[in-house]
Amino acid sequence: MSPNPCAQHGRHTHYQHREYALILSCEGYADFKQAITNTFLDLFHSPDAPEFVEELSKECDRVLAAHNGEWTKAALNELVLVDSAIKESMRLSVRVIGMHRMVSHSLLFSHTAVIHKLTLLQVTAPNGVDFDGFHVPQGVRVAVPNHFIQRDPDVYHEAERYNAFRYAAPGGADKVELYLQQKQNSLSMPSDSFLAWGHGRHACPGRFFATYLMKIMLAHVLVTYNVAAKGPKPKGIARNEFPIPSVTATFDVKLRKSTQC
Numbered sequence: 001m002s003p004n005p006c007a008q009h010g011r012h013t014h015y016q017h018r019e020y021a022l023i024l025s026c027e028g029y030a031d032f033k034q035a036i037t038n039t040f041l042d043l044f045h046s047p048d049a050p051e052f053v054e055e056l057s058k059e060c061d062r063v064l065a066a067h068n069g070e071w072t073k074a075a076l077n078e079l080v081l082v083d084s085a086i087k088e089s090m091r092l093s094v095r096v097i098g099m100h101r102m103v104s105h106s107l108l109f110s111h112t113a114v115i116h117k118l119t120l121l122q123v124t125a126p127n128g129v130d131f132d133g134f135h136v137p138q139g140v141r142v143a144v145p146n147h148f149i150q151r152d153p154d155v156y157h158e159a160e161r162y163n164a165f166r167y168a169a170p171g172g173a174d175k176v177e178l179y180l181q182q183k184q185n186s187l188s189m190p191s192d193s194f195l196a197w198g199h200g201r202h203a204c205p206g207r208f209f210a211t212y213l214m215k216i217m218l219a220h221v222l223v224t225y226n227v228a229a230k231g232p233k234p235k236g237i238a239r240n241e242f243p244i245p246s247v248t249a250t251f252d253v254k255l256r257k258s259t260q261c
């Protein structure tokens with residue numbers, strides 16, 4: 001499979017576009033699998049799991065009933081607690097460093113860069129970049145310490161604790177207020193203190209899709225099963241910069257009474 005443009009027309013072929021789409025999706029799905037697995041581990045291993053799960057299940061049951069049993073986009077947008085529970089896990093388990101950038105004179109986007117993230121994402125800056133009294137010359141590679149920013153105690157109260165409802169309190173505000181608050185705090189919204197999707201021009205374009213997918217997965221499990229973690233949360237593996245969850249966790253999973261025949 002060659003990434004080179006079609007020799008005859010100098011353009012990328014449909015085949016090559018499909019190849020790129022596949023490569024980009026593979027990159028995204030690795031992050032996706034890690035994020036949703038970490039969410040299950042954080043949520044069900046939390047000392048507050050019974051309270052969290054009860055409120056989350058109530059939300060899912062209520063929203064699903066109001067939308068005739070279908071997880072439509074509108075229904076998923078109403079799952080503000082589920083949104084918060086996933087975001088909180090992504091706050092705690094994020095790529096240790098992120099937003100790698102190289103100060104360069106040209107823009108280059110290669111699929112090798114997307115896979116390895118080593119990384120060839122480049123900004124156009126022949127004279128380097130100046131900010132906050134620093135001068136970063138062309139050719140220098142910069143990155144952001146995500147892990148420490150997302151656990152900063154000056155920003156996050158009890159920063160080391162998994163608080164499923166950090167970004168949305170159960171039963172609180174009225175609908176309009178809740179919507180505004182949720183939009184600001186929502187899972188797919190990057191901010192200076194939430195960098196799991198990166199930030200700025202190169203922020204993850206797959207984040208809206210990934211957010212809906214993760215919300216459907218967690219919501220489906222909550223309406224269908226009673227889940228309880230067995231034993232303490234196993235430690236994950238930090239490989240390069242990635243927060244890879246353990247695969248040794250075990251759970252008790254039973255069909256919920258309301259879903260049994």
Ligand code: HEM
Pocket residue numbers: 024025027028029031032033035095098099100114121195196197198199200201202203204205206207209210
């Ligand atoms: C939970 C799932 C995901 C996470 C945590 C995630 C995270 C990230 C991060 C941190 C970046 C780098 C952003 C930056 O440097 O500022 C990124 C870039 C990217 N992601 Fe995702 N991603 C996820 C899912 C996906 C999915 C499902 C897709 C595609 C279907 C996708 C496609 C991309 C692409 C194409 C880029 C490169 C954007 C650019 O360089 O301009 N991602 N992602």
